[in-house]
Amino acid sequence: MIKRRTFLGMSSLLAVPLISRANDYPRMPINLVTPLAAGDAADRAARLIGQELSKLLGVAVTVMNRPGAGGSLGTQAVIRAPKDGYTLLYAQNSPLTIRRVIDPEAANYDPLTDLTPLALTTRSPSVLVVHKDAPFKTIKEMVDLARQRSGGINIGNAGPGSVGEISVQLMNAAVGAPLNSVNYKGAAPAVTDLLGGYIDAVILALGAVSAHIRSGSLRALAISSPFPDFPAIPTLRKLGYNADLLGVWFGFFMPAGVPGHVIDTLLPALEQAARSPAISAQLLPSGMTQEWGSRQALAEEIATEYRSIKELLGPTSKNGK
Numbered sequence: 199m200i201k202r203r204t205f206l207g208m209s210s211l212l213a214v215p216l217i218s219r220a221n222d223y224p225r226m227p228i229n230l231v232t233p234l235a236a237g238d239a240a241d242r243a244a245r246l247i248g249q250e251l252s253k254l255l256g257v258a259v260t261v262m263n264r265p266g267a268g269g270s271l272g273t274q275a276v277i278r279a280p281k282d283g284y285t286l287l288y289a290q291n292s293p294l295t296i297r298r299v300i301d302p303e304a305a306n307y308d309p310l311t312d313l314t315p316l317a318l319t320t321r322s323p324s325v326l327v328v329h330k331d332a333p334f335k336t337i338k339e340m341v342d343l344a345r346q347r348s349g350g351i352n353i354g355n356a357g358p359g360s361v362g363e364i365s366v367q368l369m370n371a372a373v374g375a376p377l378n379s380v381n382y383k384g385a386a387p388a389v390t391d392l393l394g395g396y397i398d399a400v401i402l403a404l405g406a407v408s409a410h411i412r413s414g415s416l417r418a419l420a421i422s423s424p425f426p427d428f429p430a431i432p433t434l435r436k437l438g439y440n441a442d443l444l445g446v447w448f449g450f451f452m453p454a455g456v457p458g459h460v461i462d463t464l465l466p467a468l469e470q471a472a473r474s475p476a477i478s479a480q481l482l483p484s485g486m487t488q489e490w491g492s493r494q495a496l497a498e499e500i501a502t503e504y505r506s507i508k509e510l511l512g513p514t515s516k517n518g519k
Contacts, residue, residue, distance in 0.1 A: 223283055223460045227258040231279075232288045233272025235384070236263045239405030239484035240448060243320050244288040246480055250471035255464075259286075268359035269293030270305045277312045279453050283460035287313065287451040294449075295504040297359040299511055310497055313451040316465065318491030318499060319472040320448040320481070322403045323422040324361045325431065326353070327410070329392055330417055332399070337419050337437055340399065341375045350376025354388035354400040357381050362388075362401035365422070365443040367510055372434070372441035392416065403446045404428075404485030427482060447489075449496045465493075 228251075232244045241263065248259040264272030273293045279285035297305035309315065326337075334340040344351040355362025358381050366379040380397060382388040385406035391397045393415060400407070404425060410416040411428065421431040422445035434441050450468060452461070469490055471477075478488050491499065 223463050224255050224257045226284060227260055228252075228255070228284050228286060229279075230259050230261045230286045230288055231264050231272050231276050232261060233264055233266070233269035233293055234290070235265045238385075239322070239403070239486060240290060240320075240446075242484060243448065243477075243481060243486055246477045247288070247319065247468075247471050247474075250474050250477065251467055254467040254471055267293075267304045268297045268301070268357065270297050270301075273305075273309070273313075274307060276451065276453055277307055281453050281455040281457075283452060283456050283464065285453065286316075288319075288448060289451065290446050290448050291500075291503060292359050292361065292446075294500055296361070296364055296507055298504060299507045300359055309451065309500055312454055314454055314456055314461065315493050315496040315500065316450040316452060316461070317468060317472065317493065318447055318449045318489060318496040319468075320486050321423075321489050322405055322446040322448075322484075322486045323425050324365055324401055324443045324445050325404045325407060325411075325418050325422070325428075326365070326399055326401045326420045326443060327392070327407050327416040327418050328399045329395060330415055332417065335417070335419075337434065337439070340419065341373045341377075344375040344377055350378050351398045352378045352380050354380045354382055354391060354397045356385045356388060356402055356406070357383055361403070361422075361444040361446050364507060364510070365401045368441045368444060369434070369439075371510065372439045389416075401443060406485075408483070408485045425485070425487070427485075447499065449491070449499075 230244060230248045232241060234241045245261050248261050252259040264275050269289060270293050273289055276285055276287040293305060294309045334343050340351060353366050363379050366377050370377050385402045388400045389407060392400050407416055411418050418431045420434050420443060422443035434443060473488060473490055481488060
């Protein structure tokens with residue numbers, strides 16, 4: 199017969215593995231959702247970081263592409279995901295700030311309360327480029343031509359809610375010239391039309407046009423922030439304008455309500471993965487740079503950018519544009 203004291207002792211020992219397993223995160227594969235199309239520079243960045251994270255955590259990290267509605271569909275999928283730490287979001291600023299201003303019906307969420315911001319990990323400057331044979335060679339010449347030409351200058355972007363669309367608005371506010379934003383369904387068709395001479399300029403993430411800049415088929419007139427591989431491209435402020443192009447940043451998120459011990463386990467591994475020198479060497483040719491911004495820094499970036507865009511555009515809706 200087992201004495202009561204002995205039985206209680208055995209019960210407590212048997213409970214230890216159960217408690218350990220309850221806190222043993224991760225125990226199964228992690229889904230990394232990105233609201234980006236497969237194959238672009240940002241998608242490659244997600245896969246690179248995911249691969250490093252998988253090595254560090256010892257479980258598979260599977261990238262799942264959920265593009266659509268300017269990134270809102272993938273973002274909402276993560277918001278609705280189980281709050282267990284097995285669904286991550288790697289998203290750019292568009293669905294987290296811009297889309298919430300220009301299309302609040304589709305982007306009806308708040309990333310600071312509906313998601314758990316984890317870290318800002320990657321940046322890509324946006325760049326204004328023109329055809330190598332464009333009739334203007336500087337921003338000043340482009341602005342002067344816009345004022346002289348009936349209909350102004352047409353500047354393409356990757357679609358509604360993209361940094362290119364907002365950058366044209368920022369430029370208009372600074373220079374007061376008729377610069378028209380033309381929305382495309384992605385960066386590729388915008389570049390195709392620019393190369394074909396059907397549009398005057400485009401503002402896109404650097405990775406979408408860096409190969410064309412290197413080949414000389416496109417010329418860069420301005421960039422949102424200095425970039426190591428293209429030190430000669432000036433910012434608008436360096437050229438004397440009271441504005442900057444809006445760049446692209448990327449961060450990691452979880453659904454709101456994920457247990458604290460899961461976040462505490464994930465964050466050190468995520469930082470090590472995102473800072474990996476092997477990743478840096480592959481990001482630079484794609485027009486991206488590594489960065490590590492804390493949870494607070496990411497939250498502040500979202501709040502500040504959202505407020506600035508809302509002040510620039512005012513409260514709008516998809517039907518009110």
